[in-house]
Amino acid sequence: MNKLLIVGTVAFDAIETPFGKTDKILGGAATYIGLASNFFNVDAAVVSVVGEDFPKEYLDLLENKGVNIEGIEIVKGGKTFFWSGKYHNDLNSRDTLVTELNVLADFNPVVPQAYKNSDVVLLGNLHPIVQSGVLNQMSERPKLVVLDTMNFWMDCALPELLDVIKRVDVITINDEEARQLSGEYSLVKAAAKIHTMGPKYVVIKKGEHGALLFHNKDVFFAPALPLEEVFDPTGAGDTFAGGFAGYIAQSENISFSNLKNAIIYGSNLASFCVEKFGTERMENLDKNEVNARLKQFKALTQFEIELEE
Amino acid sequence: MNKLLIVGTVAFDAIETPFGKTDKILGGAATYIGLASNFFNVDAAVVSVVGEDFPKEYLDLLENKGVNIEGIEIVKGGKTFFWSGKYHNDLNSRDTLVTELNVLADFNPVVPQAYKNSDVVLLGNLHPIVQSGVLNQMSERPKLVVLDTMNFWMDCALPELLDVIKRVDVITINDEEARQLSGEYSLVKAAAKIHTMGPKYVVIKKGEHGALLFHNKDVFFAPALPLEEVFDPTGAGDTFAGGFAGYIAQSENISFSNLKNAIIYGSNLASFCVEKFGTERMENLDKNEVNARLKQFKALTQFEIELEE
Known part of the structure; x- marks a missing residue:
């Protein structure tokens, strides 16, 4: 089984959307990525950090989904990273209400020995120095390195970001x-x-407008599935990345044609993530539902036109 | 050859985009639709109105593209409809600078006798009473009626709009x-x-984010082709509608599967329209270019995933 190493936050989120609000619930990029990786035949491990306040049942949840949590450091007396946000009515934009870095401020990721030779590494959205630090610990060059990042690091740590971007596929x-x-x-x-x-x-992720995959002159587009209700977009981007990386890790094929399939899988899983608050839908999703929705993606995009000469 | 009846404006436009500005040039929904219909094996006719100021070479252009212009009334002493707009930097939104209805204010469309039994009717964006007036002149129910409209009529003529919407496919x-x-x-x-x-x-047209086709529980999505440069979006929606209706009229098939192809063709033609100011690109487009781009649309959207059991 191929190894997928996931680096990212494991956190508390408090979310408000036009449909309701939550207390502190399970969140974090690596959490969503880990839950997505569960739909593939891969040996996935998360490298992250939480505080002593982080409930054991959340860690058990990841472990029960087949995610190795050896690399999740629990800081004695520390408090877990907390993010709170409120979505606008169109769900396409949001305001961050609270960001408490807590234990994330001094996070020094340690890759477990058994995952230093991972086939695929997914560097979730974190400080680029943390992302580089993980790559530095790999015993051999992974077959594929995927990096997720955001505008915050472009504003605050551009040179470090450009350094790590150089090293990813x-x-x-x-x-x-x-x-x-x-x-x-x-x-x-x-x-x-x-x-x-x-x-x-x-x-390039365009949220409800789908995602584009570029490779030199080639371009492929995966739409988002049109849904009756979008309940909470939190984690959709991470779930997309987790589905993308999980599919590639499972198939051990980094051709453009296989990466096309991978972004379809990512879009597929992300379409479930937004149907409930937080991780709820992903926790209870089964593989038959994923396969059924894959048929919907085919129906949504596939056409037969004979070219005239 | 099947008949396609097009109703809409034939007009002067003056356009400003971040890339430049034009004087009064050829514009109007029916103009763009007519130019798009030229790529299909159909007998297309335009019903519209212009003033005495409208250059004969513009009418000749349509005629040379195989569009019957018998239904374009030329009002003696009248002035042609004029629209002027300025696009914002992202080209996704625009301000209307001038709207002079002129001869359009009293437009009373007359469908030429030979097109009263048209197979497909495309009611371009006009007052819903004008759109209904055209349908009332048909000698038999067309196989397919397509209606294009906009928010302006929802604001100002909703009852009349709902009346005509009832009558279209x-x-x-x-x-x-x-x-x-x-x-x-x-x-x-x-x-x-x-x-x-x-x-x-x-x-549902989403501009640079593509278009969705809904039929009961079925949904199909045609992306817009990602382009290096979008020069001028004017007429893209009309070109899309013209490609859509032209394809259906040519193929004489109103199944969902054929309508999927039709929105791909519409998107294909619209992707050319935006590459130059006004109608310039559509005037000089040839069928080989359209076929080549259809291959790009296939590459952009088609994938092969084996479903696991």
Whole structure:
């Protein structure tokens, strides 16, 4: 079984959407990625940090989903990273209400010995120095390194971000971030410029408008599934990245054609994530539902036109 | 050859985008639709009105593209409809600077005798009473009636709009208009509600984010082609509608599967329209370019995933 190493936050979230609000619930990029990886035949491990206040049942949940949690450090007397946000009525934008870094402020990731030779590494959205630190611990170059990041690091740690971007195969960012990173408005031009920074593959996430995969002159588009209700977008991007990386790790194939399938899988899993608050839907999702929705994705996008000569 | 009847404006436009500005040039929904219909084996005719100031070479252009212009009334001493707009930097929104209705204010469309039995009718964006007036002149129920409209008529002539919507098979509107017309934020729910108003098929145009085709529980998505440069979005929606209706008229097949192909063709043609100012690109486009781009649409969207059991 191929190994997938996941680095990212394991956290508390408090979420408010037009449909309701939660108390502190399980959140964090690595949590969503880990839950997504459970749908693939991979040996996944999370490297992260939590405080002593983090409930054991949350860690048990990840472990029960087959995620190795040896690399999740529990800081004695420490408090877990906490994020709180409120979504606007259209669910496409949100305000951050609270960000308490807590134990994340001094996070020094340690990759478990057994995962230093992981086949695929997914560097979830964290300080680029933490992301580089993980790559430095690998005993051999992974077959594929995927990096997720956000505008915050472009604003505050651009040189360090550019350093780690040089070392990865795939970058996943949203459309605004692609524009900011490249200085190009056209996403085609933005992707071309980001290619020159290192990543062979550029994935641009457009939320409800789907995701684009660029590889040199090739481009592929995975739509988001049109849904009757979007309940809570939190974690959709991480779930997308987790599905993407999980599919590649399972199939051990980093061709463009396989990466196309991977972003379809990522979109598929993300379409479930938004149906309930927080991780609830992903915790209770089964593989038959995922397969059924894959058929919906095919119906949504596949067509038969004979080309005229 | 099947007949396609096109009703809409033939006009002067003056356009400003971040890339430049034009004087009064050829514009109007029916112009773009007519130019798009030229890529299909159909007998297309335009019903519209212009003033005496309208250059003969513009009418010749349409005629040379195989569009019957017998139904374009030339009002003696009248002035042609004029629209002027300025696009914002992102090209996704624009301000209307000038709207001079001129001869359009008293437009009373007359369908030429030879087109009263048209197979497909495309009611371009005009006052819903004008749209109904055209349907009233048909000698038999067309195989397919497509209606394009906009928020302006929802604000100013909703009862008349609802009357004509009852009589059509396909409505094409943008996402915000679908929300306004239905009172539903989710596009899935909006389409379901619009179905109950009459149209069996609901096409929701999302500009650079593609278009959705709804038919009861079925949904299909055609992306917009990611382009290096978008020069001028004017007429893209009309070109899309023209490609859609032209493809259906040519193929004489109103199945869901054929309508999927039709929105791919519409997106294909629209992707050219935006590459130059006004109608320039569409005037000089040839069928080989369209076929080549169809291959790009296939590459952009088609994937092969084996479903696991």
